[in-house]
Ligand SMILES: Nc1nc2c(ncn2[C@@H]2O[C@H](COP(=O)(O)OP(=O)(O)OP(=O)(O)O)[C@@H](O)[C@H]2O)c(=O)[nH]1
């Protein structure tokens with residue numbers, strides 16, 4: 001495949017199939033730009049079939065952003081929160097259906113709207129409502145109200161921006177976009193993003209990078225049309241005495257973990273899994289491929305992972321900490337991995353993992369998973385509870 005050709009070989013059903021490559025790229029770019037606006041505290045417009053919302057992130061919005069939001073609105077602002085966070089803010093128990101939803105189930109998603117009295121339309125109060133690690137006494141309690149249209153895509157956009165899924169929104173006035181120079185994005189592009197972004201990957205660079213445990217390793221970088229962070233494929237040639245090139249390779253799908261991979265954090269098992277996978281691939285007669293995906297913190301981003309760690313120090317486990325922030329237990333999908341494997345002509349794999357969702361996820365994306373090899377490391381005294389939670393609540397396979 002030419003290095004600049006898009007990899008959109010097998011776009012899944014449900015994506016915007018009629019879209020030309022140009023339309024696809026402009027939709028992706030618009031989502032990425034809207035996410036950046038939210039990250040810097042600026043409101044955006046989110047347009048859908050039932051009208052347009054003006055949207056700002058509770059975590060980042062400034063007093064100026066709130067004034068811009070009010071100027072663009074034709075109705076009162078409400079706060080959108082994920083159901084588990086809303087239940088905490090309202091000081092009510094999490095509804096039964098949400099107490100123990102299956103990982104990745106529809107019950108994990110959802111959105112609740114709260115009316116915002118004027119005393120809470122203030123950046124510090126909004127941050128406190130959004131962030132369970134930054135709670136403080138508020139002058140008033142918000143009340144539940146009707147959920148506006150486009151609430152779900154709005155929450156999805158906050159998650160793509162790796163912000164807390166907590167948004168101040170209001171119905172937008174007709175002329176808001178032109179009058180106030182706010183960036184506008186279509187809800188349909190936000191919804192299609194998780195599938196369209198992997199379909200737009202291109203190979204952008206490749207180099208030989210000898211590694212301590214794999215002297216012949218090569219790294220290939222892939223970039224999506226949104227301009228986001230690149231994903232990497234690390235090709236590990238076999239150093240076994242009798243290599244069998246062409247045999248089904250060992251593949252590890254590894255989500256980035258700054259703390260574990262780079263700093264040697266003892267909270268997780270990512271560092272040993274990363275280095276251990278490369279060592280194992282080099283020793284395997286078939287060699288291997290390690291896909292290093294820009295999906296820090298199971299897709300919630302480093303900042304939210306640090307917040308999740310604070311909640312874990314207060315007694316929650318890794319799964320409930322994600323949910324308390326308003327995120328699902330695992331926000332990843334593995335389309336990116338499948339597209340990268342297709343691009344390097346590896347349609348069949350032996351997968352190095354304990355995670356049954358990775359096996360199912362890759363298979364659902366068209367990769368033939370010929371077998372699984374366990375990739376288990378002993379606890380280190382700090383991560384024992386984390387490993388136990390992965391086995392008990394995420395269903396990780398122990399052998
Ligand atoms: N949100 C969150 N993410 C975490 C936590 N601990 C580790 N991670 C992230 O989890 C990801 C690591 O998961 P993977 O190495 O793909 O492993 P896995 O899903 O456990 O499956 P295996 O293939 O069996 O290792 C990385 O992105 C880490 O940053 C945590 O407590 N909270």
Ligand SMILES: [Zn+2]
Nearest residue numbers: 257260268270
């Ligand atoms: Zn980790």
